[in-house]
Amino acid sequence: MERLIKERTKQIHTIGTTAHELDCEKKSLAGSVSQRACVFCGSRVVLYPIADALHLIHGPIGCAAYTWDIRGALSSGPQLHRLSFSTDLREKDVVFGGEPKLYKALTELIEAYQPKAAFVYSTCIVGVIGDDVEAICRQVSKEQNIQVLPVMAEGFKGTKKDGYKAACDALSLLVGTDNTYEAPPFSINILGDFNLAGELWMLKDYYSKIGVNIITCLTGDGRVDEIRKAHKASLNVVQCSGSMMHLAREMKDKYGIPFKKVSYFGIEDMADALYEVASFFKSDELMDKARQLVGDELSELLPALAPFKLKLQGKKAAIYVGGAFKAISLVKALRLIGMETAVVGSQTGNRDDYMLLKKLCDEGTVIVDDSNPNELSEFVKEKGVNLFIGGVKERPIAYKLGIGFCDHNHERKEALAGFEGMLNFAHEVCASVTSPVWKFFK
Amino acid sequence: MLLRHTTDKVVERKALTVNPAKTCQPVGAMYAALGIHGCLPHSHGSQGCCSYHRSALTRHYKEPVMAATSSFTEGSSVFGGQSNLMQAITNIFTIYEPEIIAVHSTCLSETIGDDLGQIVNKARTDDKVPEGKHVIHAATPSYVGSHVTGYANMLEGIVKYFANNTDELINQINLLAGWVEPSDMRELKRLMKLMKVRNVLLPDTSDVLDTPMNGHYEMYPKGGTTIPEMASMGNSLHTIGLGEWATKLAAIKLDNQCKVNFTIEDLPIGLKATDRFIQALSRVASVSVPDSINDERGRLVDVITDMHQYLYGKRVALWGDPDQLIPLTEFLVDMDMKPVYIVSGTPGKQFDKRMKALLEDKVPEAKYKNGANADMFLMHQWIKEEPVDLLIGNTYGKYIARDENIPFVRMGFPILDRIGHSYFPTIGYMGGIRILEKILSVVMERQDTNCPEEAFELTM
Numbered sequence: 001m002e003r004l005i006k007e008r009t010k011q012i013h014t015i016g017t018t019a020h021e022l023d024c025e026k027k028s029l030a031g032s033v034s035q036r037a038c039v040f041c042g043s044r045v046v047l048y049p050i051a052d053a054l055h056l057i058h059g060p061i062g063c064a065a066y067t068w069d070i071r072g073a074l075s076s077g078p079q080l081h082r083l084s085f086s087t088d089l090r091e092k093d094v095v096f097g098g099e100p101k102l103y104k105a106l107t108e109l110i111e112a113y114q115p116k117a118a119f120v121y122s123t124c125i126v127g128v129i130g131d132d133v134e135a136i137c138r139q140v141s142k143e144q145n146i147q148v149l150p151v152m153a154e155g156f157k158g159t160k161k162d163g164y165k166a167a168c169d170a171l172s173l174l175v176g177t178d179n180t181y182e183a184p185p186f187s188i189n190i191l192g193d194f195n196l197a198g199e200l201w202m203l204k205d206y207y208s209k210i211g212v213n214i215i216t217c218l219t220g221d222g223r224v225d226e227i228r229k230a231h232k233a234s235l236n237v238v239q240c241s242g243s244m245m246h247l248a249r250e251m252k253d254k255y256g257i258p259f260k261k262v263s264y265f266g267i268e269d270m271a272d273a274l275y276e277v278a279s280f281f282k283s284d285e286l287m288d289k290a291r292q293l294v295g296d297e298l299s300e301l302l303p304a305l306a307p308f309k310l311k312l313q314g315k316k317a318a319i320y321v322g323g324a325f326k327a328i329s330l331v332k333a334l335r336l337i338g339m340e341t342a343v344v345g346s347q348t349g350n351r352d353d354y355m356l357l358k359k360l361c362d363e364g365t366v367i368v369d370d371s372n373p374n375e376l377s378e379f380v381k382e383k384g385v386n387l388f389i390g391g392v393k394e395r396p397i398a399y400k401l402g403i404g405f406c407d408h409n410h411e412r413k414e415a416l417a418g419f420e421g422m423l424n425f426a427h428e429v430c431a432s433v434t435s436p437v438w439k440f441f442k
Numbered sequence: 443m444l445l446r447h448t449t450d451k452v453v454e455r456k457a458l459t460v461n462p463a464k465t466c467q468p469v470g471a472m473y474a475a476l477g478i479h480g481c482l483p484h485s486h487g488s489q490g491c492c493s494y495h496r497s498a499l500t501r502h503y504k505e506p507v508m509a510a511t512s513s514f515t516e517g518s519s520v521f522g523g524q525s526n527l528m529q530a531i532t533n534i535f536t537i538y539e540p541e542i543i544a545v546h547s548t549c550l551s552e553t554i555g556d557d558l559g560q561i562v563n564k565a566r567t568d569d570k571v572p573e574g575k576h577v578i579h580a581a582t583p584s585y586v587g588s589h590v591t592g593y594a595n596m597l598e599g600i601v602k603y604f605a606n607n608t609d610e611l612i613n614q615i616n617l618l619a620g621w622v623e624p625s626d627m628r629e630l631k632r633l634m635k636l637m638k639v640r641n642v643l644l645p646d647t648s649d650v651l652d653t654p655m656n657g658h659y660e661m662y663p664k665g666g667t668t669i670p671e672m673a674s675m676g677n678s679l680h681t682i683g684l685g686e687w688a689t690k691l692a693a694i695k696l697d698n699q700c701k702v703n704f705t706i707e708d709l710p711i712g713l714k715a716t717d718r719f720i721q722a723l724s725r726v727a728s729v730s731v732p733d734s735i736n737d738e739r740g741r742l743v744d745v746i747t748d749m750h751q752y753l754y755g756k757r758v759a760l761w762g763d764p765d766q767l768i769p770l771t772e773f774l775v776d777m778d779m780k781p782v783y784i785v786s787g788t789p790g791k792q793f794d795k796r797m798k799a800l801l802e803d804k805v806p807e808a809k810y811k812n813g814a815n816a817d818m819f820l821m822h823q824w825i826k827e828e829p830v831d832l833l834i835g836n837t838y839g840k841y842i843a844r845d846e847n848i849p850f851v852r853m854g855f856p857i858l859d860r861i862g863h864s865y866f867p868t869i870g871y872m873g874g875i876r877i878l879e880k881i882l883s884v885v886m887e888r889q890d891t892n893c894p895e896e897a898f899e900l901t902m
Contacts (some may be wrong), residue, residue, distance in 0.1 A: 033511075039490070042488045061462050062491070083819075105458040391497055393507075
């Protein structure tokens with residue numbers, strides 16, 4: 001690894017051999033082929049699944065074009081979120097200001113679609129030319145009598161994580177605006193699931209089977225009117241902690257709603273998620289039902305996983321995902337199907353996440369923060385990895401190196417959460433790792 | 443109905459773009475730069491831009507796409523991005539070891555007033571650029587033009603930096619490729635070979651974005667126009683630019699800088715545009731057209747002859763970039779089809795003029811629009827007013843295809859959901875046959891599926 005430059009070494013840790021702690025939550029080095037995105041991207045992916053809201057992107061066309069229906073966040077009703085709305089700022093607007101254009105575009109849109117609420121995303125250039133997005137939002141809000149929420153997501157203001165915060169800030173303006181609703185007992189909100197490949201629908205099914213009521217999900221299959229009632233929940237169950245922790249904390253401070261961090265990937269974590277909720281409500285009935293459900297699911301799942309485990313035993317995986325919390329679940333899920341994790345990293349993990357990973361993984365495992373394709377491919381070769389788990393930019397690199405791949409990001413094709421998802425995961429991993437294609441190249 | 447929110451009537455919009463038929467400049471600059479050998483594109487702006495462009499190109503080509511970023515922070519947006527770029531140049535040459543860094547700007551760096559030329563010069567004088575290595579640049583503000591403009595600007599930047607007239611005329615021509623696929627670049631080279639025309643093709647993304655699988659990951663694949671080739675362009679006999687939007691700037695630059703005359707032709711899509719290209723080649727390189735190429739032409743005409751009854755009068759909607767749409771429209775008209783709706787988000791006054799000339803007499807009912815508010819939403823509204831038989835364009839048409847139940851041929855950028863564009867060209871006479879085959883496949887498939895049982899035909 002002589003090509004690794006000095007500044008990067010602190011963000012790489014090999015369990016058992018590296019003395020220093022892993023450095024993280026740093027800005028990427030200028031000139032790196034970073035796999036990270038920007039603030040705008042973070043806010044956009046978090047809010048976009050709210051299907052009956054308008055999402056207007058205030059900036060040049062690219063920001064809208066690249067986030068047009070890319071996430072596969074499914075809606076059971078409206079599909080307004082799958083359209084791409086942009087103010088398409090031009091040179092003239094950059095010189096004279098984009099406020100008039102934003103005002104017109106917002107007004108046109110709201111009049112045409114009568115949405116439940118509108119999100120206006122402010123992009124890099126808007127921050128620089130000084131448009132007062134918040135003021136325009138207030139004005140249109142008043143004129144049109146709907147909530148117009150500014151999302152202050154100028155790309156350069158940090159990393160994707162800061163975009164999550166911008167999204168949470170916008171959401172917190174919506175939460176608590178409907179006080180007419182009375183929540184039934186055992187009501188929760190699901191935070192941080194985006195209903196990729198319909199995963200939320202599976203989770204809802206589990207929760208309803210054990211007798212838990214879900215007021216809203218933030219933001220998968222999201223609806224504005226449900227989000228308004230979110231403050232009536234007794235508990236927030238937070239997945240993908242990176243994106244939704246801000247909101248969970250804020251709701252705790254503001255409404256006294258406690259939160260629990262969970263993960264729905266892998267059977268241990270999925271079962272724990274249900275148990276945690278049941279034990280929170282201190283209800284024997286809930287707990288019994290949860291145990292029953294987990295038992296039923298496992299009695300089907302475990303035998304179904306066995307043949308995959310047989311084929312995958314001893315194979316090695318590399319994981320590089322957005323948030324490190326997900327990586328933790330993945331390590332456990334891989335172990336369940338006989339695979340060990342040789343390399344694990346994330347774009348935006350924090351110290352706690354990485355400490356947990358260090359405890360969880362075996363000696364010799366490489367842990368890496370904000371990596372790049374060169375590093376990743378070196379690690380993969382060095383460790384003789386058979387499977388790479390990552391996102392869109394990592395897939396072709398893995399394939400070129402001749403190893404299997406599983407997209408655990410926006411482009412997943414099958415639900416990977418829950419018990420059913422675990423089986424899909426095993427199936428997808430096995431199909432890729434054992435594909436005959438890896439024998440064809442010389 | 444995924445597009446249930448499209449209104450039936452065309453509504454006048456002043457400030458709003460819905461479902462764009464374009465994207466922004468930097469991705470074009472990145473694609474053009476990937477067509478030079480040993481080059482790492484570099485995005486001078488926020489991290490997200492670079493990430494989006496790489497993802498878009500990766501989705502289109504199913505290949506690794508590498509590019510670095512200046513990773514702007516709040517500080518850089520206040521104090522300027524000079525230190526970011528200087529540090530980036532050092533880091534890139536140390537870690538990634540490219541021959542060339544091709545820097546393009548973004549809306550952010552343009553708006554805060556970063557002068558790429560000045561920063562790159564400073565990097566050179568401060569010895570940040572190692573001996574034998576190169577840093578080139580192009581200004582690509584996202585709020586001007588479209589992705590095609592970015593491609594054109596980067597081509598100009600390449601030529602400006604490398605092309606050099608050393609007063610020794612070389613018996614070769616410069617071929618500036620418009621925004622086409624690696625397969626098309628390969629096809630251009632094959633045609634040159636058949637014509638026995640020595641040439642430099644710029645850019646050349648074949649063997650860069652269509653690399654074979656061999657168990658190795660090469661950050662800099664073997665393809666791409668080389669530095670000596672680019673340098674020699676200043677000594678060539680003539681330049682042919684394929685596509686006005688994408689190549690005219692670079693052709694003019696070559697003329698001004700190195701006194702190489704140029705001709706701009708349409709991208710050779712379809713019969714007549716390929717005719718014009720082959721004639722131009724023959725003229726400027728003083729070579730005759732070989733029988734093999736005349737035979738290819740004959741085969742294309744033969745296929746049109748055989749199948750013209752299935753093409754006649756079919757109403758087609760198409761969208762994409764002007765350089766593709768103009769010759770494609772011409773080709774459709776030549777095959778007696780009716781390109782009735784044409785949309786491009788890329789601005790440029792020539793579009794209207796060219797379309798008018800092509801359509802005024804033959805398809806007077808045609809509607810076409812480019813630039814502001816020429817988007818897929820407008821296209822959908824036109825189609826709702828009066829339907830068409832066929833859609834041709836990039837993947838973003840699939841919503842309309844599904845909702846309105848219309849056969850759909852994918853062509854253009856991006857294609858996110860099918861393969862083939864990297865491997866089978868759509869330019870030249872053989873490319874014409876491929877376009878035709880694709881059109882006929884969907885049209886005839888539709889007939890087979892929808893016709894009444896008694897009209898179902900074994901032989902078509």
